[in-house]
Amino acid sequence: MSDSTITAAPTGGAPKVAKVSEAIIRIAGNSQDGIQAIGGFLARLAGRSEQEVMTFMTIPSTISGGPSIFQVRIGSGEVLSAGDEADVLLAFYQHSYQDHIDSLKKGGIVLFDSDHVEPNPEWQKEYHHIGVPISGLTVEAIGGTAKDKGKNIYALGLIARMFDLNVPKLTKLIEERFGGKDQSIVNNALAAFHAGYNYALGNVIDTFQLLESQKKDRHQVVMNGNEALAYGLIAGGVRFGAGYPITPWSDVMELLRRELPKYGGTFVQCEDEIASISMALGASYAGRVAVTGSSGPGISLKTEAIGWGVMAEMPLIVCDIQRGGPSTGMPTNVEQSDLNLAVYGGHGDCPRVVLAPANVEDCFYTAIEAVNIARKFSVPVLILSDQAIATRIEAFGEPNLEKVCQDISPDLAPVPDHKPYDLEAADGVTHHLAPGTRIMSGKYPIATGLEHDEMGHPTGSPKLHTQMTAKRRKKLQSLAATLPVPQVYGPPEGNVLLVGWGSTQGPIREAVDRARAAGDSVSAVHIRYISPLPPGLENIFSGFNHVFVVEMNDEGLYGYGQLAGLLRARFCDPKIRGITKTDGLTWKVKDILQRAKTNVTEGLKKL
């Protein structure tokens, strides 16, 4: 919690150094100012200092320019969300100042570029204002040529002084980041950093020191969700992928395109979304379980091919990095409105697997799990990530790569005989032989999207269509039976249960912590397996008076968000209701709590 940790020095008092357990810093500027870089440095520094960190950013969908923010929350204890209110707002421009003053907590600090920002006298009463001519001083520090470049690093220096950050570690990070280029670039960056650091900030305000975090017996890695997802796919053994650029999925394909050749694999940029999934399915058919991905609009285009994957029973990984929809929607904002598309998208009875990672670390492990489920059950697996998790940076325990990396090369050893769609198979699951495998009986199978017999040849038989449809459904029912029962966060019985999925896990847990600290009976459960659902949910729900599904999507025609609708259809439980929103931003903890409170009162009225 950030309450009462950071406040500005009382006027007249001598500035001092205060110990704080965490800091929430919002940096607001334009997208080309390199404010993501400041956030990135702070996040990486936190990772190396064994602190917890979470970031949140917005980027404009314009090609260059436009307002942009980066919020970073660094803590000595557990950090579950990027924070509702900032302790410090660093504002580069008048619009940054005006648009984001509301995100600052009362009494917080506004650090602004006095070359561009004219402070508002009204606000000066409520927030502690510190003007530094950042633009001018940067030019002074590194020379007049790089007018707007380098002021982000200058500002990083200011923040480093304000929070007494580890300067040797930061300068090393700067050297790593700019090293390998022209030495003068590194020198300029360091000059800007030190100029900012040496600005006499400590004479005007309190400075802060983050408390030592609890020593962790682990190394931390720092990355965003898209990186974790892509590296997870590599660890899972995926060596082929195909995709088409779309925000916010493109980072994943760019990373795979760059990295896969090192492992002897490749990633193909295709002419369109349909070609991408088709090429990935072709590679999967050829024995190399492949990945494709996109964001909502692209997933819509891929649905016919997903149907083929379900019908032909082909393993495949499909990543959906959700953004605001429908149609082109809000390309750089977050929404969880593709759940129905992921679970039901396409024609016909078309069951597939849908997983939703809960945080950045989980993106890594979900990718590996997706590969294993796809292979074991011969089925397309969708990974529902979203813009928030894709772009936010977290530090997490370094995975044991030697242990988790796996080899999924195809086995082409000859077999005596083979029926791909064997209705008598002991586990009820299709296991394809990759082409290249010799079948001694001389009878070869066809992978097909037509309803088929056990060899994959077309059939119009009513009996076979019934049996094959059931086969495709039953294998996922058997998968469901093997899934772990979700753990309740907080006591297993009480008044309110918050149900979440995907990137909202952190804010929901923080909401539970805050509510319980205030004496309210609130617990949470997070669903990672969207389809099929894990077992045991009805027992968990039965322990609570209210079950609220917290989602970033619309309440829909009948008053429930997308997961809430699915859960109500599944459990026929009228106490399952929704807490939804569609502002394109991540949940604030206080909003979740407020909405839950309102729902309880309204619910009681209705009852």
Add this chain to the structure above:
Amino acid sequence: MSDTTKLEMPVRGGNILAVNPPALATDERKGLTKKEIAADHPTWCPGCGDFSVLALYFKLIEKRKVWHENITTVAGIGCSSRFPYFVQAHGAHYIHGRALPFASGISLTRPDLHVFVFGGDGDAFSIGGNHLNHTARKNIKMTYVIMDNWVYGLTKKQTSPTSPLGFKSKTDTWGAVDHPINPMKQLVSAGATFIARTTHTNPNHVLQMMEAAMDHDGFSVIECLSECVEFYEGAFDASNPRKGGVFNTVPTDHDVTDEMAAYKLADAAFPGYFGIFYKVNRPTKNANETKINAGAQEKSKGLKDWQILQKNFDRMK
């Protein structure tokens, strides 16, 4: 298993694109007979041109001594796209228009396989038109046989992108009004590296074109006229000497590496010319990616996969 045929399969840490020539028949395994290659009896109408294309594909496999397991037959949707079911070999029947990217996924990950794609004019020039352009541009190694009948047959006589002006179909009862696609011109401008034209009524020529296409290192395309006796009877009579037509082969002085000459050749009014219009050697995507991989792998020589990943993770600490 007494099989001694060794397939050089790429292994983990290896390059999935490394070119391993497909295994050929050895003395121990004689070439396949037609009986061994044939699967389901085709569902095509009696007299359909597609029968000859299938028979000649069998002949090709027989003649070139390719094993079942090394052939992969892929198709989209349409009458001709039923093809894979009739061939006793690994195969996939994919969705409408998307057979080329699907086959590309196979080609790029499994250099040990011969990838053949069969389809019709709807798949090739209508719903899958852009895939044709990009597979050609990328020059992905495979052979694509377009069985062109100038009509949508499976859905019972609608206008196709190659239906000539005036063709009366259920969707143009007064006669087709949209300018038809010229397949040869389309393929030349798309950048296909092997382009040939043949017709089902000249079996020797079809086989000759299939062999040349199979030997081409790149994206090889054959447009094979294949008559739909049900919905467009007599469409290709003018190219069949037995029906009073003429079968003109590509002139002997035609330069197959000359794009403009190929384009000009394609201008001739029906029945036009038959044979190889265009053939050049341009690096395949398979080869280009192999080269990229070799360069990338040079730097991580001797490292296990997890160690390569570890290097990345070390940088993110």
